[in-house]
Amino acid sequence: GAVVSQHPSWVICKSGTSVKIECRSLDFQATTMFWYRQFPKQSLMLMATSNEGSKATYEQGVEKDKFLINHASLTLSTLTVTSAHPEDSSFYICSARDRGSQYNEKLFFGSGTQLSVL
Amino acid sequence: QKEVEQNSGPLSVPEGAIASLNCTYSDRGSQSFFWYRQYSGKSPELIMFIYSNGDKEDGRFTAQLNKASQYVSLLIRDSQPSDSATYLCAVKRRGSGYSTLTFGKGTMLLVSP
Numbered sequence: 001g002a003v004v005s006q007h008p009s010w011v012i013c014k015s016g017t018s019v020k021i022e023c024r025s026l027d028f029q030a031t032t033m034f035w036y037r038q039f040p041k042q043s044l045m046l047m048a049t050s051n052e053g054s055k056a057t058y059e060q061g062v063e064k065d066k067f068l069i070n071h072a073s074l075t076l077s078t079l080t081v082t083s084a085h086p087e088d089s090s091f092y093i094c095s096a097r098d099r100g101s102q103y104n105e106k107l108f109f110g111s112g113t114q115l116s117v118l
Numbered sequence: 119q120k121e122v123e124q125n126s127g128p129l130s131v132p133e134g135a136i137a138s139l140n141c142t143y144s145d146r147g148s149q150s151f152f153w154y155r156q157y158s159g160k161s162p163e164l165i166m167f168i169y170s171n172g173d174k175e176d177g178r179f180t181a182q183l184n185k186a187s188q189y190v191s192l193l194i195r196d197s198q199p200s201d202s203a204t205y206l207c208a209v210k211r212r213g214s215g216y217s218t219l220t221f222g223k224g225t226m227l228l229v230s231p
Contacts (some may be wrong), residue, residue: 112161
């Protein structure tokens with residue numbers, strides 16, 4: 001199956017700093033990538049949809065100025081958590097849909113990033 | 119009403135038994151249904167997807183869909199300790215032009231040796 005690479009796997013940072021998370025589709029082109037957040041024992045919550053070459057679409061309640069998304073190419077999307085606070089500590093997961101399969105409903109997930117803000 | 123509901127569990131079954139995981143959804147127009155398995159600290163991995171009413175079998179896994187009852191289930195036959203994980207039910211929203219999934223909270227499955 002398709003491979004989505006996500007880095008870093010975990011990051012610890014001080015409150016007030018910014019953290020960048022990368023999501024790459026390794027063997028396919030992804031016009032659309034999705035960013036999810038998961039708190040312990042909770043479901044995956046969609047934060048935003050990242051579209052190559054255009055602005056991301058954010059879900060209600062997600063601050064676009066705090067969670068900056070850039071989808072500069074067909075294989076790379078980045079999520080930057082700006083001015084991170086302890087409440088931003090969570091498991092962040094990206095996923096991608098294969099551009100070549102328009103009706104393929106299957107998403108391919110990255111390995112996730114555990115963010116801990118001190 | 120939550121869009122996708124699952125019993126959080128844990129569901130405990132002995133090795134070799136059949137595990138039955140259930141999921142209900144609120145949007146009657148939902149079109150596609152997915153089961154993902156998620157090990158602790160890891161990202162989800164797709165097990166099965168189903169579009170049509172009835173059963174779909176893949177190895178030890180069977181997905182069952184009943185759109186009239188807005189119910190989808192996953193059966194795991196001959197359960198193994200390695201099946202112990204959280205199983206997430208996901209539903210594709212009606213009308214979305216791309217694969218935006220709504221996830222349930224997941225059911226934790228524990229298979230004891």
